[in-house]
Amino acid sequence: MASNSKTRGKGGNGRTAPTAARSAERGGAGTNPAAGTNSPAGTNPAGGAGGGSGPARRGKAGAEDRRTKAATARAAAAAQERRRRNLIVAGVVVVVLIIVGVIGFAVQNSREESKPVVLPAAATGTDGGIVVGQASAPVTVDMYEDFQCPACEALETQTGPTIRALLDQGKIKIDYHMMSFIGPESKRAANAAAAAANEGKFRQLHDVLYANQPKENTGGFTRDTLLTLGTKAGLTSQAYKDAVNNGTYDGYVAKVDSDASKAGVTGTPTVIIGGKQLSSAQLTPDGFRAAATATS
Amino acid sequence: MNTIAYRLTTPTQPASRSISTVLRLALGAVWLVAGLLKVNDPDGMLRSVRAFRILPEALVQPVAYSVPFLEIALGVLLIVGLAVRVTALLSALMFAVYIAAIASAAARGLRIDCGCFSSGGDLTADAPTHYTSELVRDSLLLVAATLLAWRPGGYLAVDRLLDQPVNDRSGSDADGLEL
Numbered sequence: 001m002a003s004n005s006k007t008r009g010k011g012g013n014g015r016t017a018p019t020a021a022r023s024a025e026r027g028g029a030g031t032n033p034a035a036g037t038n039s040p041a042g043t044n045p046a047g048g049a050g051g052g053s054g055p056a057r058r059g060k061a062g063a064e065d066r067r068t069k070a071a072t073a074r075a076a077a078a079a080q081e082r083r084r085r086n087l088i089v090a091g092v093v094v095v096v097l098i099i100v101g102v103i104g105f106a107v108q109n110s111r112e113e114s115k116p117v118v119l120p121a122a123a124t125g126t127d128g129g130i131v132v133g134q135a136s137a138p139v140t141v142d143m144y145e146d147f148q149c150p151a152c153e154a155l156e157t158q159t160g161p162t163i164r165a166l167l168d169q170g171k172i173k174i175d176y177h178m179m180s181f182i183g184p185e186s187k188r189a190a191n192a193a194a195a196a197a198n199e200g201k202f203r204q205l206h207d208v209l210y211a212n213q214p215k216e217n218t219g220g221f222t223r224d225t226l227l228t229l230g231t232k233a234g235l236t237s238q239a240y241k242d243a244v245n246n247g248t249y250d251g252y253v254a255k256v257d258s259d260a261s262k263a264g265v266t267g268t269p270t271v272i273i274g275g276k277q278l279s280s281a282q283l284t285p286d287g288f289r290a291a292a293t294a295t296s
Numbered sequence: 297m298n299t300i301a302y303r304l305t306t307p308t309q310p311a312s313r314s315i316s317t318v319l320r321l322a323l324g325a326v327w328l329v330a331g332l333l334k335v336n337d338p339d340g341m342l343r344s345v346r347a348f349r350i351l352p353e354a355l356v357q358p359v360a361y362s363v364p365f366l367e368i369a370l371g372v373l374l375i376v377g378l379a380v381r382v383t384a385l386l387s388a389l390m391f392a393v394y395i396a397a398i399a400s401a402a403a404r405g406l407r408i409d410c411g412c413f414s415s416g417g418d419l420t421a422d423a424p425t426h427y428t429s430e431l432v433r434d435s436l437l438l439v440a441a442t443l444l445a446w447r448p449g450g451y452l453a454v455d456r457l458l459d460q461p462v463n464d465r466s467g468s469d470a471d472g473l474e475l
């Protein structure tokens with residue numbers, strides 16, 4: 001700012017410019033609260049020196065000439081002042097936007113109060129997947145599902161019997177990653193499933209929940225429903241009830257969801273065998289059987 | 297001189313100002329809605345941003361968390377009309393980035409929801425993508441933002457309040473000093 005004023009001060013004609021600009025700033029500082037925060041009433045001391053001697057030297061010229069020059073200089077100064085003020089406003093706005101972004105980040109970060117991750121007993125698979133099937137099974141299937149996802153329900157209905165048969169024959173074992181992005185009901189259901197897994201009854205509850213899948217986010221998977229459905233799956237223990245009511249595994253559920261997302265799973269159902277995601281054609285009973293037995 | 301083109305392209309003409317005002321309020325509303333729909337679902341935003349598979353994991357969280365707030369701030373600034381040219385330019389820049397991201401997702405065959413007005417990100421295997429309509433919409437918004445950056449001087453803007461009195465004052469002040 002200061003160096004800029006010095007340059008302007010060198011030219012004879014330019015001497016009025018700093019004066020006019022400065023007076024404009026003074027006006028601006030008073031009336032203009034938004035720009036005024038940064039208004040450099042005190043930042044431009046260099047321009048003051050030239051301003052005093054300008055009118056005296058110009059006194060030799062005709063009054064008319066002087067007036068025109070003054071008017072031109074005023075217009076130029078006003079334009080310059082407007083540009084300068086626009087820059088200040090723009091700068092302030094950009095800085096405010098950056099601050100808003102940082103605050104937003106902090107707010108969202110603090111909202112994500114991370115609940116303690118309690119691993120259920122059977123969560124020994126990759127990324128905390130719940131392992132179902134015989135340990136000796138040669139093929140591991142990574143299954144990503146959401147209890148509320150209709151396409152998962154379709155898969156369970158259509159291909160479920162095949163999957164269960166392969167599990168029982170000891171040909172495959174499954175790492176279940178129960179995702180929960182569809183809504184709070186998905187989280188509740190996944191929490192209940194983790195509680196079931198802790199008692200070795202994941203498969204039973206998993207199948208019961210899909211057999212009784214409500215429409216997405218219509219209040220179908222309440223805590224009471226999950227307790228009732230749990231009874232159908234043979235889950236009557238106090239531990240199960242407590243886990244469902246207290247959300248014991250909420251932290252674990254959130255971790256599974258975020259690990260799955262980080263692993264690049266962008267939709268459900270996603271079925272991965274030997275690192276390869278199955279196409280929708282391979283999710284039919286025959287397709288699944290072929291994919292599951294080919295790698296063994 | 298009063299041709300339609302003149303009226304539309306001269307910033308001081310009412311027609312030009314009216315169009316600028318409409319563009320500004322519309323863009324502001326779009327940002328507000330887009331931001332408010334996303335701000336309450338930080339998890340969903342995380343998934344959305346990650347699903348594009350463009351940013352490294354370390355940047356996913358900062359971007360996902362701050363973008364809704366930026367969008368709301370841009371919306372507010374546009375609606376009150378403060379620093380319109382700058383906010384319009386930033387809007388255009390953001391739309392350009394969104395367009396590039398969606399186009400690249402489409403080109404790489406990712407099946408994702410753009411998460412533009414929601415916490416998208418994941419699509420179940422059978423759900424359709426809407427890349428074309430998303431790209432068309434964002435392109436229209438980009439054009440609107442560019443027009444607004446070109447002619448930011450609409451009605452009902454704080455910018456005009458800031459502009460007027462200072463110019464008058466500088467004129468009278470200079471008179472007092474110089475003459």
